[in-house]
Amino acid sequence: MTRRKLIGDSLTFLTAGALALDIIFVIAVIVLIAAKGLGHFWQKDLIELKLNDGRVYLGEIWNRESNPDAGTRVRLKVGNRDVSGTDFIWVDERQVEVQTIPVNAVLVERSEWGNFYGYPVAIRHGDRILAEGSAAVMRRFGSVHAEKSRQLQRIHEIEKDEIGDVNFQIEKLRLTLRRVELGGGDSAARAELESQLDAQQYRYDRLVTKLESLNAEFESERLVLETADGIERAIVLGHVIRLVQPNVLSAVDAIGLYASRIGEFLTAESRESNTEGGVFPAIFGTVMMVFIMSIVVVPFGVLAAIYLREYAKEGLAVRVVRIAVNNLAGVPSIVFGVFGLGFFVYLMGGSIDRLFYPESLPNPTFGTGGILWASLTLALLTVPVVIVATEEGLAAVPQAARQGSRALGATRFETLWRVVVPAAMPGILTGLILAMARAAGEVAPLMIVGMVKLAPTLPVDGNFPFVHLERKFMHLGFHIFDVGFQSPNVEAVKPMVFATALVLILVVLATNLIAILLRNRLRRKYAASAV
Amino acid sequence: MNSKLERDPQLHNHRDLETVLEKPILAAESLSLWYGASQALKEISLSIPERRITALIGPSGCGKSTLLRCFNRLNDLVDGVRIEGDIRFHGSSIFDPEVDVNGLRRQIGMVFQKSNPFPKSIFENVAYGCRIHGMNRKRELEEVVERSLVRAGLWDEVKDRLHESALGMSGGQQQRLCIARAIAVEPEVILLDEPCSALDPIATAKIEELMQELKERYTLLIVTHNMQQAARASDYTAFMYLGERVEFGETGQLFVNPSEKQTEDYISGRFG
Ligand SMILES: Nc1ncnc2c1ncn2[C@@H]1O[C@H](COP(=O)(O)OP(=O)(O)O)[C@@H](O)[C@H]1O
Ligand SMILES: [Mg+2]
Numbered sequence: 001m002t003r004r005k006l007i008g009d010s011l012t013f014l015t016a017g018a019l020a021l022d023i024i025f026v027i028a029v030i031v032l033i034a035a036k037g038l039g040h041f042w043q044k045d046l047i048e049l050k051l052n053d054g055r056v057y058l059g060e061i062w063n064r065e066s067n068p069d070a071g072t073r074v075r076l077k078v079g080n081r082d083v084s085g086t087d088f089i090w091v092d093e094r095q096v097e098v099q100t101i102p103v104n105a106v107l108v109e110r111s112e113w114g115n116f117y118g119y120p121v122a123i124r125h126g127d128r129i130l131a132e133g134s135a136a137v138m139r140r141f142g143s144v145h146a147e148k149s150r151q152l153q154r155i156h157e158i159e160k161d162e163i164g165d166v167n168f169q170i171e172k173l174r175l176t177l178r179r180v181e182l183g184g185g186d187s188a189a190r191a192e193l194e195s196q197l198d199a200q201q202y203r204y205d206r207l208v209t210k211l212e213s214l215n216a217e218f219e220s221e222r223l224v225l226e227t228a229d230g231i232e233r234a235i236v237l238g239h240v241i242r243l244v245q246p247n248v249l250s251a252v253d254a255i256g257l258y259a260s261r262i263g264e265f266l267t268a269e270s271r272e273s274n275t276e277g278g279v280f281p282a283i284f285g286t287v288m289m290v291f292i293m294s295i296v297v298v299p300f301g302v303l304a305a306i307y308l309r310e311y312a313k314e315g316l317a318v319r320v321v322r323i324a325v326n327n328l329a330g331v332p333s334i335v336f337g338v339f340g341l342g343f344f345v346y347l348m349g350g351s352i353d354r355l356f357y358p359e360s361l362p363n364p365t366f367g368t369g370g371i372l373w374a375s376l377t378l379a380l381l382t383v384p385v386v387i388v389a390t391e392e393g394l395a396a397v398p399q400a401a402r403q404g405s406r407a408l409g410a411t412r413f414e415t416l417w418r419v420v421v422p423a424a425m426p427g428i429l430t431g432l433i434l435a436m437a438r439a440a441g442e443v444a445p446l447m448i449v450g451m452v453k454l455a456p457t458l459p460v461d462g463n464f465p466f467v468h469l470e471r472k473f474m475h476l477g478f479h480i481f482d483v484g485f486q487s488p489n490v491e492a493v494k495p496m497v498f499a500t501a502l503v504l505i506l507v508v509l510a511t512n513l514i515a516i517l518l519r520n521r522l523r524r525k526y527a528a529s530a531v
Numbered sequence: 532m533n534s535k536l537e538r539d540p541q542l543h544n545h546r547d548l549e550t551v552l553e554k555p556i557l558a559a560e561s562l563s564l565w566y567g568a569s570q571a572l573k574e575i576s577l578s579i580p581e582r583r584i585t586a587l588i589g590p591s592g593c594g595k596s597t598l599l600r601c602f603n604r605l606n607d608l609v610d611g612v613r614i615e616g617d618i619r620f621h622g623s624s625i626f627d628p629e630v631d632v633n634g635l636r637r638q639i640g641m642v643f644q645k646s647n648p649f650p651k652s653i654f655e656n657v658a659y660g661c662r663i664h665g666m667n668r669k670r671e672l673e674e675v676v677e678r679s680l681v682r683a684g685l686w687d688e689v690k691d692r693l694h695e696s697a698l699g700m701s702g703g704q705q706q707r708l709c710i711a712r713a714i715a716v717e718p719e720v721i722l723l724d725e726p727c728s729a730l731d732p733i734a735t736a737k738i739e740e741l742m743q744e745l746k747e748r749y750t751l752l753i754v755t756h757n758m759q760q761a762a763r764a765s766d767y768t769a770f771m772y773l774g775e776r777v778e779f780g781e782t783g784q785l786f787v788n789p790s791e792k793q794t795e796d797y798i799s800g801r802f803g
Contacts, residue, residue: 400647404709407605408660408716409637418659423650525652525696 030505037502040495041261043246043254046105046117048228049076049091050098057089058105058117058228062491067092077492079107079115083231087114087492101247104134108225109242110235111271114492120243121224121232130221137223141243144221148238151218158211161462166204173197178359265499274454274483275493279500284458285371285451285473286440286507292375292469293382293439294432300379301386301435302421302428308387309394310416329384337445340377345369345449365470369450371459372469377449378442382435389434393427394420429519433512440508443477451475453482476504556581556750557602557639557720562616564597564606571597573774574616579720584742584751586765586782588758590797594774595754596644599722602752603639604632620720637664640713644725646705648697648712653689656697656708660716675715682748683711684741703734707741714749721745723753727760739764758798762786770794 044060051057059078066072071094081087108116120137123130123144131140177193222234223243244257268278304325312318349366357365366372397420405415421428443451452472459471484490484497555578564572571594579585587595600606601618604625618625625635637660648656657676658666666672676693680686685707689700697708706726713721723742727735742751742764755761761768762782769779770793778785778794789795 397650398647400643400645401649403605403608404643404647404649404712405659405663406608407603407636407641407643408663408712409633409635410660410663411633414663418663419649419651 033498033502033505036495037498037500038262040499041258041265043107043244043249043257045101046107046246047076048098048100048102048105049096050100051091051095052097053095056228057091058102059089060117062088064093075491077115079117080227080233082113082116083227083233087489103245103248105245105247106138106225107242107244107246108223108235108240109244111239111241114272114276116225116233116235118225118227118233121226123237124222124224124234125220138243138245141223141237144237145240145243148218148221148240151214152238155211155214155218158207158214163204163207163211164461166200166207170197170200170204173200175359182359266503270454270479273487274479275487275489275496279476279479279503281455281458282474282476282479282500283503283507284460285455286476286504287511288459289371289375289378289446289473289475290436290439290511292371293378294436296376297379297383297386297435298428298432301383301431302390304383305387305390305394306416306421309391310420325384325387329388333381333442334444336377336381337448340373340380340445340449341369344373344376349373368470369448369452369472370470371450371473374446374450374473377445378439381442381445382438385434385438386428386431389431390424390428393424393430396427397423425522426519429515429522433515433519436511436515437508440504440511441477443475443481446475447478451478453478453486476500476507480504554581555579556621557752558619559598559601560617560619562598562601562614562618564594564601564615565613566609567611571774572601575771575774575776577769577776577779579750579752580767581750582746582748583766584746584753584764585767585769586761587752587754587769587771588756588761588797589771589777591756593771595756595771596724598771599641599724599752599754602720602722603636603641605636605641607632637716638718639720639722640716640718641722642706642709642713642724642726644728646702646709646729648700648705648708650696650698652694653697653700653708654693657711657715660712664716679711679715682714682745683707684737684744685711701734703730703737706730706734706738710738710741710745714745718749720750720752723751725754725756727755727757735760758786770797772797 046058047061048056048058057076057078059076062075062077064072064074071092073090073092076089076091077087078084078089079087102119104119106118106120108118110116120134122132123137123140130144131137173193173196177190177197180189180193218238219236221237223237223240224232224234226232242257249257265278266283267280269281270279271277308318308321312321345368349364349368349370352366353361353364401419401423402415405419406412410418450472452474455472455474457468457471459468459473460466461468480497480500483493483500487493557579559575559577561574561576562572563570563574575598577598587598589595597606601614602620602625606612606614614626620635620639624630649659651659654676657679658672661672661675666675677686677690680689685704688704689708697705700708706729710721710723710726727738730738739760742753745751746766753761753765765782767780768782768785770777770785770789770791772793778789778791780790785794786798789798
């Protein structure tokens with residue numbers, strides 16, 4: 001073998017090796033996140049440990065590690081935060097006398113205080129006992145719980161829809177009144193508004209009374225449970241989300257439980273300051289923000305690229321602009337956040353408030369962070385990507401096609417609009433795909449232009465005008481940060497962090513996939529350039 | 532060569548060049564053109580007879596394409612072009628400021644050396660010109676597309692895949708599609724710039740055959756550096772050399788009995 005061949009061969013191995021390493025890293029990331037995130041929803045057995053000093057624990061084995069001196073210790077998730085104050089304990093395995101998997105042990109998922117592990121005792125309604133003993137409680141629970149769910153739904157309807165609507169009307173009337181006052185309006189109109197306001201206030205009071213009685217009824221049943229060390233607790237049955245006997249689950253039930261937990265995670269709102277429940281508002285916020293960003297960035301980026309490539313005369317000015325655009329893509333994203341705050345939120349938002357919402361001042365409407373400003377900030381951040389990709393797409397359209405169009409009597413604009421831009425569409429979509437991937441992953445700049453830990457309402461709801469671009473919103477990226485690093489119980493939320501990260505990856509993947517499918521369809525249709 | 536004259540009765544009736552050229556559809560009058568400082572066309576005068584095929588021959592770089600692009604003012608798109616002299620279309624100047632250039636290009640269509648279908652479907656390629664010039668109704672467009680494809684001899688080959696991409700066709704089909712695209716807007720003149728130079732002999736033969744049919748309706752002006760093609764397919768031939776029109780005449784006459792020494796040298800293959 002000659003030396004030159006040797007160098008050539010080793011180069012092949014080097015490049016192939018680098019690629020293989022890249023692929024392995026990517027796969028490792030996804031596999032790790034998927035395993036940790038998806039494992040969280042699978043129900044493990046409940047173990048009861050009797051220790052030689054008389055303590056008894058019931059819980060799920062979280063992890064196991066070797067002691068500093070000898071033997072191993074296990075970390076047990078014991079829940080019952082309201083009773084014992086902590087979710088987790090360490091047990092030295094040398095101290096364990098008896099380890100059992102009790103058939104009757106139950107896991108209660110509830111809307112506050114985290115999980116409860118213990119044994120069912122009874123279901124009570126006031127002093128009346130509806131069911132007593134483990135088997136009876138389990139049998140009775142289903143029907144009572146179903147009724148509670150219906151009541152809860154009714155309560156939510158009243159809270160969110162009816163009271164929400166009344167609040168919305170009252171706020172609107174109040175602002176109208178204020179506007180009339182600001183304009184020094186006539187007293188007849190004012191009286192009319194005030195009487196309407198009174199009517200709404202009356203409606204509100206009636207709804208609150210109704211809500212109070214519903215709530216009292218909702219909270220009337222208690223589920224009585226006993227902890228492993230014999231302490232009794234009565235939990236409001238309505239607050240129970242799930243009651244499971246993990247140690248006697250059939251395979252089918254176990255899979256059903258797993259699926260229902262994943263479903264809840266994807267479709268429900270979060271509970272207990274994001275450490276439990278679902279991430280739906282964050283998914284919604286992320287997708288909607290990326291969507292608005294796309295609507296804004298595509299026209300702007302495409303028009304700018306068309307000007308640069310098709311109209312501007314090549315020269316120093318164009319070169320400088322092109323360099324500036326490319327460098328814009330390298331500016332740290334937090335800088336865009338600061339700019340967004342200064343320009344969009346304070347300047348534009350402030351002006352909009354002064355012009356269109358003077359009645360609600362000094363409370364800002366658009367003059368504070370919101371999903372619109374966040375989307376615009378991101379559009380600014382991603383517009384260079386779209387410009388560059390579109391320019392490449394335009395450059396790939398053959399000059400001959402343009403000449404052919406001009407020779408048929410088309411004007412320059414018609415040629416551009418009907419031949420060049422459609423042929424450059426795959427390139428434009430490539431730009432959009434890159435922009436969306438970047439936008440969905442940005443967190444830093446959003447923290448100062450409208451993203452929040454917990455938004456009370458989605459940016460879309462049933463109140464006119466249905467889409468509320470001024471509202472604050474939740475975001476998967478921020479959710480990961482918030483849950484992972486800002487919650488008191490870091491160990492308990494770890495799986496949530498992985499699961500949320502997995503969802504974020506899947507959301508980015510899904511949005512990209514849609515755009516890629518669209519691009520492939522266009523490419524097939526035109527069988528055009530490979531940009 | 533003589534046999535060709537016998538074969539073409541139309542030509543028989545117009546043997547006299549002067550008679551045919553009394554009212555040419557297109558005429559260049561001492562046309563000169565400069566690309567920046569270099570002169571590409573020198574005082575060219577040339578009359579194009581209506582509903583005939585006129586061939587432009589000459590060695591490569593002599594200005595054939597440049598002259599062709601003058602007739603539909605496609606040189607307007609090139610920076611730094613300067614033109615002197617005139618071109619008359621139906622007797623009036625095409626450089627008149629009143630002239631609507633896009634309207635002119637509709638009347639004088641063009642087919643390029645390298646086929647250049649748009650990255651669209653076959654249907655949309657043919658319908659393109661009509662849409663540009665304001666035809667929107669689906670039925671009308673369908674009629675035009677079918678008629679144009681039939682005239683371009685392409686209908687039978689593509690009628691089942693009108694909505695597939697034009698870029699999936701063979702080279703010869705693409706070139707005939709470009710011809711169909713040009714005739715869809717009902718031009719009077721079609722300029723063809725070496726339409727067969729990238730095609731195989733069978734596809735070339737098809738296009739030559741097509742040209743014979745097209746001259747019933749249209750005036751054709753074809754650039755070729757293939758002298759056999761000019762001799763086979765054209766009624767009149769102009770020979771250009773270094774930006775000048777050296778000789779112009781009936782094809783049979785020019786090939787059998789050229790009056791200029793340069794023409795004779797070129798067609799007998801002594802240079803070019
Ligand atoms: N766009 C252009 N800019 C400058 N010079 C050109 C341009 N197009 C053609 N030329 C020059 O004009 C002359 C004639 O070219 P062309 O008309 O293409 O010749 P032909 O078609 O006969 O081969 C050549 O010398 C060529 O280099
Ligand atoms: Mg040429």
